[in-house]
Structure formats: C-alpha cells, structure tokens
Amino acid sequence: MKITILGAHGKIAMHMHHMLVNNGHQVRGLIRKQEQSEDLKNLGVEPVICDVEKEEDISEAVGNVDAVVFAAGAGPGSGADRKWTVDRDGAIKLIEAAKKNGIDRYVMISAMGLDEPRGSEVFQVYQKAKAEADEALRKSGLDYTIIKPGRLTDENGTGKVSLAPKLDPGEIPREDVAAVLTNVLETPSLSGKTLDLISGNSTVEEAINKVLG
Numbered sequence: 001m002k003i004t005i006l007g008a009h010g011k012i013a014m015h016m017h018h019m020l021v022n023n024g025h026q027v028r029g030l031i032r033k034q035e036q037s038e039d040l041k042n043l044g045v046e047p048v049i050c051d052v053e054k055e056e057d058i059s060e061a062v063g064n065v066d067a068v069v070f071a072a073g074a075g076p077g078s079g080a081d082r083k084w085t086v087d088r089d090g091a092i093k094l095i096e097a098a099k100k101n102g103i104d105r106y107v108m109i110s111a112m113g114l115d116e117p118r119g120s121e122v123f124q125v126y127q128k129a130k131a132e133a134d135e136a137l138r139k140s141g142l143d144y145t146i147i148k149p150g151r152l153t154d155e156n157g158t159g160k161v162s163l164a165p166k167l168d169p170g171e172i173p174r175e176d177v178a179a180v181l182t183n184v185l186e187t188p189s190l191s192g193k194t195l196d197l198i199s200g201n202s203t204v205e206e207a208i209n210k211v212l213g
C-alpha cells in the first residue's frame with residue numbers, strides 16, 4: 001500500500017515508519033522542515049515538504065496514494081490559534097486533498113475525552129479543534145477510522161492495548177499507538193469506526209478482532 005503521513009516527523013509517526021516499511025508499504029512523509037528529510041530517508045520514507053498552515057491546497061504534496069494518516073499536531077507549547085490552524089484545519093485540508101486525489105482511506109489520530117472539554121483554556125480549544133476535525137471526517141464520505149488515544153507516554157511499547165468505542169481514561173506509549181495505527185491501515189473493515197485506545201491486556205491483533213466482533 002502507498003501511504004501519506006502528515007506530521008511525519010512527529011513522535012508517533014517516527015515509530016510508524018519502520019513498522020510500515022517492514023510490512024512492505026511505501027511511505028510518503030509530509031514535513032515542514034527540510035532538515036528533517038534525512039531522518040525520514042534513513043527510515044526508508046520519502047520526505048515531501050509541506051507546511052499545512054501555509055498551503056491552502058496540499059493535494060500535490062499528498063500525492064496519489066492508497067491511504068492518508070493525520071499525525072500532525074500544534075503541540076503542547078502552542079497557543080490557541082495553532083490548535084485551529086493545525087489540529088482542525090490541517091486535518092480538514094488532508095480530507096480535501098484525499099477527496100481531490102481520489103484517496104478513500106483516512107486514518108486520524110484524535111484524542112480521548114473530547115466530548116467534555118476540560119483543563120486550561122488553550123487545552124479546551126485543542127479539544128474543540130480535534131472534535132471538529134473528527135466531525136468533518138465522519139461527514140466526509142471517506143473510509144475513515146478515528147483512533148483516540150489516552151495520554152501519550154514515551155515509554156517502550158508493551159504490545160498490549162485496549163481498543164473500544166468508549167474506555168475510561170488511561171495512558172499509552174506512543175510506540176503502541178503506532179502499532180495499532182499500522183494494523184488499522186491494514187484492516188479496511190475498521191472503516192467507519194471511532195475508537196478509544198489505552199494500554200490494556202490484548203495484543204493489537206486481539207484488540208482489533210474484538211472490535212470487529
């Protein structure tokens with residue numbers, strides 16, 4: 001499969017690259033900083049420069065692929081403005097590019113607990129921006145899967161997760177999120193699903209099979 005990842009130098013995306021390449025996929029990584037190109041090339045990923053806040057139409061950068069992944073984020077240090085321009089509008093620009101290029105499959109990294117915004121003012125804007133992006137994707141007509149991880153950690157992955165439409169709050173290593181996203185991309189029957197994700201007791205395959213019933 002050919003896959004384009006927006007936010008390709010992000011921590012989750014960097015875990016995904018070797019998993020996808022090892023499984024035989026071709027990965028196109030959209031980044032906004034030229035100096036990150038070498039890191040992607042070293043992982044077998046084709047770097048493409050694309051700043052989603054500066055470009056209105058990102059379809060050329062996205063290219064002709066089979067699936068796209070939204071892995072970008074304005075990050076914890078950013079203000080409210082960039083929650084809208086990256087976390088919401090960046091995801092929407094990726095929807096528009098997918099439609100324009102005839103790409104059906106869209107996998108979104110969202111976040112748990114968006115229904116009840118909580119925390120600081122900026123964090124609440126982030127949660128609203130992510131919720132609006134998810135809603136735009138659900139209405140897009142694309143074959144979407146929305147994965148909503150709990151609090152992300154940089155611990156080593158355990159390979160054991162819990163995946164379901166609604167889970168109690170929890171946390172999960174980014175490496176495990178990457179493993180789930182890789183499997184989600186390879187499981188088209190997860191299309192149309194929105195799923196919470198935290199650490200748990202099931203292997204990724206078992207967790208996906210439980211969701212599919």
Ligand SMILES: NC(=O)c1ccc[n+]([C@@H]2O[C@H](COP(=O)([O-])OP(=O)(O)OC[C@H]3O[C@@H](n4cnc5c(N)ncnc54)[C@H](OP(=O)(O)O)[C@@H]3O)[C@@H](O)[C@H]2O)c1
Nearest residue numbers: 007009010011012032051052053072073110111149151152
């Ligand atoms: N932190 C949590 O606990 C938590 C929980 C649930 C979900 N999430 C979500 O998980 C996702 C991925 O997390 P992560 O830790 O892997 O993120 P990350 O390491 O912060 O990576 C985000 C990437 O987005 C890129 N980006 C920012 N602005 C951009 C722009 N204008 N154009 C193109 N790319 C841009 C950044 O590029 P630069 O390197 O150039 O800045 C960065 O590489 C995020 O969407 C986040 O909202 C986080």
